[in-house]
Each structure stands twice: as structure tokens, then as C-alpha cells.
Amino acid sequence: MKETMVDKTVTYTLEYKGKLYVVEQVPARVCQETGEEFFSPDTVEHIQRLIKGGKRPDRIIETPVFKYA
Template structure:
């Protein structure tokens, strides 16, 4: 895939950060390969990247560091 499904613009291979929930715990995954639309910013993952995300969160490895996450509520918006 090299074109955006939303706006038909060209996609660019980039390394991005993504948050992923697994078993009630949230993980921040950095340097994840993704295809990003240059026009609208839509993000696409290959099946390989999807597998990689699951592999990383399931592995239970020691995190490289721990961050504090700010939680926002959109229910009153």
C-alpha cells in the first residue's frame, strides 16, 4: 500500500510512537514502523507491524523506562 485510503495522497515510511492496551495495562511503543499520510496524517500499519506490537506487549520484557501518563475525559466535551 502506498496511497492513503482517506485522501489518496502518498504514504511515507516513518517510525512513530503508539500506545497499546494489553490485559488492562497501557504500553507506549516507540520507534514503531508505520506508513503515514503526508497530507492528512492517517497512520497505517502492516500486518508485520501489528504482529510486532502484540509480540512486544505479550513478551513481558523490562521497559526501557517508565513514563507518567495524563488521562483526559472527553465525556463532557
Template sequence: MVIEWQETLIEKQVTYTLHLNDQIILIENVPTRVNEETGEQFFSPSTLERLQQTILNQQEPDHFVQVPVYNYSNSAA
């Protein structure tokens, strides 16, 4: 039995989120291809390389944001 699978990928710019050393790092306007149905993101090798270099080189951020933190186990059902 052959199952045909057809994905529809759209070009988008997203915010890449990384949790590293107790810090949340956001990189905005990252080019990616997104599966319309599942939301899965696919980054090109060159984009991944640039993301790594941005993080490893500890470039000065463009700006900072405050992030609220919620604990799921403490939330009301």
C-alpha cells in the same frame, strides 16, 4: 462517476499506544507509513507481528513514564 483518490504516504517512526488490562502500553520508534492528509497510520504485517510478540511476551520495558489523566466531562467548556 469515477473519483480519483491519491494518497501521499510518508515513512515515519511513531509511538504505538495500546490500552490493555487497565494499563497504557507505549512502544516507541515503530516504523509505519502515514497518510500526510489524514494522519492515518499503516503498519506492515511484519511490524504488527512484532508488536504483538512484544506485548504478549511481556518483555521488560526500556523505561517507564508518568501519564496525566483528564476527564473530558469534568473539563471547562
């Protein structure tokens, strides 16, 4: 059986307490067939610490928001 998972770095987005957070260069296993991303428990914990820890972000971006209706 051919391996369809590859190691990549991805951009992870998360909404937390009404704010949208973007974390760049996150290590992940990505399925080449579906694009689904899988993260190790250590990676998820690190992302949570970054967002909840109050660390100053590397940069801030402005994001347009639209309602579907």
C-alpha cells in the same frame, strides 16, 4: 497521481488489560494529507509480542488521566 504516503517511524500507543503501553520508533506508512498511520502485519505482530511477551520495558513513564465530565 502524486504519492501521499511516506515511510516514517511513529509512536504507537495501545491499551491492553487496563494498562497503557507506548511503543516508540515503530515503522509505518503515514498519509501526508490525513496523518493516518498504516502498519504492516509483521509490525503489528512484533508490537503484540513486545507487549504480551513480558519483556522488561526500556523505560516507564507516568501518565496523568482525566475524566471528561
